[in-house]
Amino acid sequence: MSGPDILRGDGFLLRPFRSGDADGLLAVADDARVTRWMSSRFPHPYTRADAEFWISKTTSESPTETFAIEIEDRIAGSVACEEHDGEKAGVAEFGYWLTPRYWGRGIVTAASRLLVRHAFDVRGLRRLEAHVFAPNVASARVLEKCGFVKEATMRRRVTDRGGDVLDTYLYARLATD
Numbered sequence: 001m002s003g004p005d006i007l008r009g010d011g012f013l014l015r016p017f018r019s020g021d022a023d024g025l026l027a028v029a030d031d032a033r034v035t036r037w038m039s040s041r042f043p044h045p046y047t048r049a050d051a052e053f054w055i056s057k058t059t060s061e062s063p064t065e066t067f068a069i070e071i072e073d074r075i076a077g078s079v080a081c082e083e084h085d086g087e088k089a090g091v092a093e094f095g096y097w098l099t100p101r102y103w104g105r106g107i108v109t110a111a112s113r114l115l116v117r118h119a120f121d122v123r124g125l126r127r128l129e130a131h132v133f134a135p136n137v138a139s140a141r142v143l144e145k146c147g148f149v150k151e152a153t154m155r156r157r158v159t160d161r162g163g164d165v166l167d168t169y170l171y172a173r174l175a176t177d
């Protein structure tokens with residue numbers, strides 16, 4: 001496989017989701033360790049219907065915004081860069097998750113670097129943003145290693161799944177950075 005929507009990394013592949021991925025996605029997405037500090041748009045518990053909805057939503061994207069991270073022929077997580085519209089066209093929300101089995105190996109940092117280049121060089125976006133729950137130190141570290149700058153602390157902005165009210169950090173990277 002090759003082409004602009006297949007991005008090859010060292011030991012992983014980024015590719016669009018496709019029909020037939022529901023079982024593979026469900027096997028790694030239904031995990032409270034993954035969803036702990038993610039937006040409630042990512043459901044928990046995660047059902048087969050959630051997987052099917054997500055696949056049908058993202059397979060029609062053009063250009064691809066949502067990539068599966070594939071390791072050893074299996075879905076291991078996802079990275080996404082979702083463009084806003086209207087006055088924020090050219091600006092995209094950046095996000096990622098990975099099944100815990102592979103945490104701490106530099107995979108999401110490497111995948112995010114590929115996606116940053118794709119966003120700027122292939123899609124021509126001008127600004128990428130990510131909102132991070134304050135305790136999510138690993139996620140903030142990924143962004144810093146990918147050249148994102150912490151622009152703001154948004155105080156008491158979210159309630160996490162355990163009921164704690166948390167600050168979030170706004171990170172951003174510009175095409176010109």
Ligand SMILES: CC(C)(COP(=O)(O)OP(=O)(O)OC[C@H]1O[C@@H](n2cnc3c(N)ncnc32)[C@H](O)[C@@H]1OP(=O)(O)O)[C@@H](O)C(=O)NCCC(=O)NCCS
Pocket residue numbers: 033034035037038095096097098099102103104105106107108109110130131132133136137138139141142
């Ligand atoms: C955040 C997440 C994507 C990181 O993926 P990963 O592949 O393990 O990340 P990497 O290995 O590329 O890098 C992680 C960095 O964070 C650091 N790190 C990890 N846990 C940490 C902790 N508790 N405290 C401090 N640093 C930590 C690692 O040491 C590494 O930095 P380093 O290279 O400078 O040593 C992964 O933990 C995850 O999927 N979490 C659940 C979903 C999520 O929170 N997504 C982000 C929402 S904003």
